[in-house]
Amino acid sequence: MSRTDSRELLRGTLRTIVLKLLAENxxxxxxxxxxxxxxxxxxxxxxxxxxxxxxxxxLEEEGCLLTETEAVDGRLRKYYSLTPAGTATAQVKVAEFERFMAAMQALMQAGPGIANQKH
Known part of the structure; x- marks a missing residue:
């Protein structure tokens, strides 16, 4: 996958990725x-x-994230964590994405592949 292709796909999933990581960590x-x-x-x-x-x-503007700034090794570091609303949003977004991935998987496996089609 080219860098351009992956950036395009990532754009629609970045929010879900961030929410998922913060929910886990x-x-x-x-x-x-x-x-x-x-x-x-x-x-x-x-x-x-x-x-x-x-x-x-x-996400912070929407009330999904809290921020805390701490000094680490003489530098300020901004930490992000989920609010209760952010936790709920993360659950919804991850579930939506899992359904989408299952649908895409079914779509990609159905019928002959692109390489097998005759022109």
Whole structure:
């Protein structure tokens, strides 16, 4: 998959990815989120800060996230965690995504593959 293709697919799922990671890890900071995504996908998906932070800020505006700033090694680090509304949203978004993935899996497995079609 090219980088352009993966960015296009990622755009529609980034919110769900962030909510899922925060639901599992209680609280995280931006770099930590990017590294978790990279590790879990074997480097197939890499989040840029330019994509991640607008999503974090939007979720915060919507009341899904709380932020805490702490000094770590002389630098300020902003941690994100889910509010009760964020936890509920995470559950809904993950369930929606799982249904979508199951539907896509069924669609991709049905009928002859693209390579097997005659032109």
């Amino acid at each position: 209680r609280r995280m900071y931006g770099y930590e989120i990017t590294q978790q995504v990279k590790e879990r996908t074997g480097g197939t998906i890499t989040l840029t800060y330019g994509a991640l932070y607008p999503v974090l800020h939007k």
